[in-house]
Amino acid sequence: MTASAANSSPFLPLPPARDIPVTFTASLRSWWAAGEKQGAASEERLLRRLPFFIPEQLSTSPNDDSPVIAHNEKVTLATPRHYINTLSIKSTSPSPSAPPPAVVLHGYGAGLAFFFRNFPTLAQWAGHRGTDVYALDWLGMGRSARVPFTIKAKRDDVAGRVKEAESFFVDSLEEWREKMDLDKMTLIGHSLGAYFSVAYALRYPTRVNKLILLSPAGVPRDPNNTDIPSRELTDTGDAASSVSDSAIAASKGEVKRLKDEQKAQKRYESRSAKLFTYLWEEGWSPFQVIRSSLFWGPLLVGKYSSRRFSGLSPDETKDMHDYILNITLAKGSGEYCISHILAPGAHARMPLVDRVGALKIPITFVYGDHDWMDPEGGSKSVSNLRKAGNEQGRMYIVPHAGHHVYLDNPRAVNDLLVKELDRPPKQPRQSTPNDNSS
Numbered sequence: 001m002t003a004s005a006a007n008s009s010p011f012l013p014l015p016p017a018r019d020i021p022v023t024f025t026a027s028l029r030s031w032w033a034a035g036e037k038q039g040a041a042s043e044e045r046l047l048r049r050l051p052f053f054i055p056e057q058l059s060t061s062p063n064d065d066s067p068v069i070a071h072n073e074k075v076t077l078a079t080p081r082h083y084i085n086t087l088s089i090k091s092t093s094p095s096p097s098a099p100p101p102a103v104v105l106h107g108y109g110a111g112l113a114f115f116f117r118n119f120p121t122l123a124q125w126a127g128h129r130g131t132d133v134y135a136l137d138w139l140g141m142g143r144s145a146r147v148p149f150t151i152k153a154k155r156d157d158v159a160g161r162v163k164e165a166e167s168f169f170v171d172s173l174e175e176w177r178e179k180m181d182l183d184k185m186t187l188i189g190h191s192l193g194a195y196f197s198v199a200y201a202l203r204y205p206t207r208v209n210k211l212i213l214l215s216p217a218g219v220p221r222d223p224n225n226t227d228i229p230s231r232e233l234t235d236t237g238d239a240a241s242s243v244s245d246s247a248i249a250a251s252k253g254e255v256k257r258l259k260d261e262q263k264a265q266k267r268y269e270s271r272s273a274k275l276f277t278y279l280w281e282e283g284w285s286p287f288q289v290i291r292s293s294l295f296w297g298p299l300l301v302g303k304y305s306s307r308r309f310s311g312l313s314p315d316e317t318k319d320m321h322d323y324i325l326n327i328t329l330a331k332g333s334g335e336y337c338i339s340h341i342l343a344p345g346a347h348a349r350m351p352l353v354d355r356v357g358a359l360k361i362p363i364t365f366v367y368g369d370h371d372w373m374d375p376e377g378g379s380k381s382v383s384n385l386r387k388a389g390n391e392q393g394r395m396y397i398v399p400h401a402g403h404h405v406y407l408d409n410p411r412a413v414n415d416l417l418v419k420e421l422d423r424p425p426k427q428p429r430q431s432t433p434n435d436n437s438s
Helices: 003-007 024-033 036-047 119-129 158-179 192-203 252-266 273-281 286-292 294-308 314-329 334-341 375-387 410-422
Strands: 068-076 083-091 102-105 133-136 185-190 208-214 363-368 393-398
Touching: 024 294, 036 068, 036 314, 068 119, 068 158, 083 119, 083 158, 102 119, 102 192, 119 133, 119 410, 158 192, 158 334, 185 192, 192 208, 192 334, 208 410, 286 294, 286 314, 294 314, 363 375, 363 410, 375 393, 393 410
Parallel strands: 102 133, 102 185, 185 208, 208 363, 363 393
Antiparallel strands: 068 083, 083 133
C-alpha cells in the first residue's frame, strides 16, 4: 500500500513521513520533529498497510466480514510507568480447538512494526485456525516504556550479569502474558528476541508451545574469542529480496558455504575493533552515537535505512526510516543489556547451544543464506536436542536473505512460519547414555 493509499482509508489521514535526509538542514528538521507523537505516527503508517488494522482512536472495523481485527495498545504492568506496546491480531470467530496464539518478538533496537510484511500471512493463519497473533515491543525498546536499566552484579560475575539482564526482559514478558490471560504461547523471535524467547522458555517451560527462532543471536560458543562488535547496524540486505524461493532444510554444505562467506567478510572489518571492544565492555550502546550526534542523527540513520532496506518499495523504505529514527532517538533503556548478554562479536556470554537441550518442545532455527549469525550454532543445537531425546529440532536456510530474514524474503519466511505453526508435535523419545545420534 502506498502512502497515498494509506491516507485514502476511512481513518483520519496521517501526515506522510519525511523524506530520508541527505542534507544537514533536512536532518535538523527531522531531529526537531522526532518524539513520542511522531513515533506513534511512524508505527501507525506501517500498520495501516494491514487491511484489518483499527487505529487506537476507533473501536469498530470498517470491514465487518474480516476474519481478524487488529489494534495496538499499551499493556500496563505492575510497576508504575512500566508498559508493553502491543499489537493484537484477534480472530473474530475463536475456535475451542484453536492452537496457542503466536507471539512475535523483535530483535535488538527494533520494534514490532518491522514485521509488517509478515502480519498478513500470520493473520490469515489466525483467522483460519480461530486463534490470535500478538506482537510486542520488549520493555525498554521500541515504543514500550523506556525505564531505567541497571545491573547490580559485578563485571566478573558473568552468570549474575546474564541472569539480571535476561530477567529484565523475561520477567516483563511473563507479566505481560498474565495480563493478557494467555495459557501457552508459540514464540516467534528474531535475533536478540529469539535469544530472550529461549531464555523465557527455559524459565517458564510450561508456558511455551514451540519456538521459531529467526536468525537467533547468542546460540554458538565463540571459537576464536572474537573481538569484533556486533554487525547489527552494518548488516546489508539482498537485492533479490522479492524472489520467493522457498526455505530449504539446512545441509552441511549450505552451512559451510555461509560460514565461508562470513569468514571472508571478517577480513574487511574495521581496524578500530579494539576501541569498539573497550566501549562495548564499558556498557556502550551503538545507539548512543546516534543520540549524541544530535542534529546529525537522522542523517546517520538515513544512511543505514536507505542501504539496509533497499529491497522495500520507496514508500516502505521512507516509512521504515521514520520508524527506526524515532525508536533510535527515544531514551536509552533496554538497549544497555547488550554488553551483559553478548561479548564483542555477538557471541553470548552464556551460549544457548549449552542450554537448549533442557527444552522438550519443538524448536525451529531459521537463517538467511547471507546471514551473519553463525549457523553452526543452530546445527549443534539441533544435535544437542536430539541427544537429549527431543526429535523436534529443525533448521532451515532461507535464500536471498540476510539477518532480517523475515523482511528480506517475506514470502519464503511466511510460508515457513505457517508450516511450522501447523506442524503437529512429536512424542519425545527417551535418551540413552550411549546415544550419539545427530
